[in-house]
Amino acid sequence: xxxKLTTAALTGAFTLSIAFSATAADSQQASFxxxxxxxxxxxxxISMEQGVVVENDRTFVPLRYLLPALGLNQDNxxxxxxxxxxxxxxxDKIVVLTADxxxxxxxxxxxxxDVAPQFTENCVLTPLRFVSEAFGFTVxxxxxxxxxxxxxxxxxxxxxxxxxxxxxxxxxxxxxxxxxxxxxxxxxxxxxxxxKKxxxxxxxxxxxxxxxxxxxxxxxxxxxxxxxxxxxxxxxxxxxxxx
Numbered sequence: 367x368x369x370k371l372t373t374a375a376l377t378g379a380f381t382l383s384i385a386f387s388a389t390a391a392d393s394q395q396a397s398f399x400x401x402x403x404x405x406x407x408x409x410x411x412i413s414m415e416q417g418v419v420v421e422n423d424r425t426f427v428p429l430r431y432l433l434p435a436l437g438l439n440q441d442n443x444x445x446x447x448x449x450x451x452x453x454x455x456x457x458d459k460i461v462v463l464t465a466d467x468x469x470x471x472x473x474x475x476x477x478x479x480d481v482a483p484q485f486t487e488n489c490v491l492t493p494l495r496f497v498s499e500a501f502g503f504t505v506x507x508x509x510x511x512x513x514x515x516x517x518x519x520x521x522x523x524x525x526x527x528x529x530x531x532x533x534x535x536x537x538x539x540x541x542x543x544x545x546x547x548x549x550x551x552x553x554x555x556x557x558x559x560x561x562k563k564x565x566x567x568x569x570x571x572x573x574x575x576x577x578x579x580x581x582x583x584x585x586x587x588x589x590x591x592x593x594x595x596x597x598x599x600x601x602x603x604x605x606x607x608x609x
Contacts, residue, residue, distance in 0.1 A: 407435055414428070426481075429452060436516075459473065460472070466483075
């Protein structure tokens with residue numbers, strides 16, 4: 367168990383180190399250029415089937431492209447077609463968008479927007495500025511590239527949050543591994559004990575059966591011998607009498 371526990375601890379420490387390094391690395395930055403068919407996340411270009419939309423001086427981005435820009439993925443979003451809502455979750459932050467509503471719910475509190483998200487059959491057009499700011503990003507305009515840029519600097523609080531989450535995961539993994547190892551040991555010990563008891567019982571039963579069979583056989587032999595002796599004596603007596 368000690369060997370496995372050490373392995374789990376090292377694995378957890380490695381995971382924690384990676385998580386810490388990722389958080390402590392360069393800040394998260396994404397840019398959406400007007401009229402472009404791609405956007406950039408930390409300098410890496412990602413193609414878009416549908417570009418940004420500008421209406422009333424407000425920029426809308428399809429939700430599926432805004433997610434990676436915010437450092438999120440499909441696991442961080444839940445769509446409710448009936449209620450016409452999109453719920454984005456990251457850590458302890460929950461942001462809810464409602465179709466045709468200018469109220470943006472951030473952890474249950476309403477934040478007023480001057481535009482509403484647009485829900486279509488295949489797309490959710492998201493107000494870029496308001497959602498980005500809800501997740502702690504700053505929004506700026508790059509005149510030269512004609513692009514909206516969102517940036518989130520690494521903070522000590524963010525680092526502590528990631529480290530805490532990673533630590534909890536490591537503890538859970540170690541606990542599960544220790545419990546599994548303990549279960550295997552208990553099962554092995556129980557199996558060995560049952561096997562030993564079975565062997566002991568079998569030996570006892572065999573000895574008792576052998577003794578019983580021997581005793582019965584002895585009794586039968588004794589009875590047969592007595593009968594034979596009696597018969598012989600009787601015959602000899604009869605012969606003497608005849609003489």
